[in-house]
Amino acid sequence: MSSVLVVDDEPDVRLVTRVILEASGYDVWEAESGEAALDALGGDHLPDVLLLDVRMPGIDGWEVLRRVRGAPGLLRDLPVVIFTADIASAEQAPVALADREFFLSKPFDPDDLVELVGRAAKAAAA
Known part of the structure; x- marks a missing residue:
C-alpha cells in the first residue's frame, strides 16, 4: 500500500482528500502546515508521495519543495504533487x-x- 502525506492548511481539504485516497487504498498522513510537513518528512519513515498545497501561512509549499529537493538522500527524489487553487501561482512557480x-x-x-x-x-x- 502506498502512503501519501497530504499538506494543506485547510482541514476540510485534508479531510476530503483523505477520504478519497483512503477509499482508493492509500495510507494517508496529514500535515496542517509547511512546518508540520517538514517535521513529518524528517522522521525515519517517508511517504511514497507528497501532496503539497502551495498557499499556506508560514512556510509555503514552494519553500517546502525547495527544502525537499535540497535534502540529502531519498527525500530529494520524493514524488510531489503540487495542488493549488491559485493557477497563477503554478504558472509563476519559483521552482520549475x-x-x-x-x-x-x-x-x-x-x-x-x-x-x-x-x-x-x-x-x-x-
Whole structure:
C-alpha cells in the first residue's frame, strides 16, 4: 500500500482528500502546515508521495519543495504533487517542476486526484 502525506492548511481539504485516497487504498498522513510537513518528512519513515498545497501561512509549499529537493538522500527524489487553487501561482512557480513533480488544480475531480497520485506513486517505485 502506498502512503501519501497530504499538506494543506485547510482541514476540510485534508479531510476530503483523505477520504478519497483512503477509499482508493492509500495510507494517508496529514500535515496542517509547511512546518508540520517538514517535521513529518524528517522522521525515519517517508511517504511514497507528497501532496503539497502551495498557499499556506508560514512556510509555503514552494519553500517546502525547495527544502525537499535540497535534502540529502531519498527525500530529494520524493514524488510531489503540487495542488493549488491559485493557477497563477503554478504558472509563476519559483521552482520549475521536475520529472517527479506533478500539478493538480483545486477544486479537483476525485478521479483526477487518484490518477495523479497513482502516477506519482509509480514514479516513486521506479
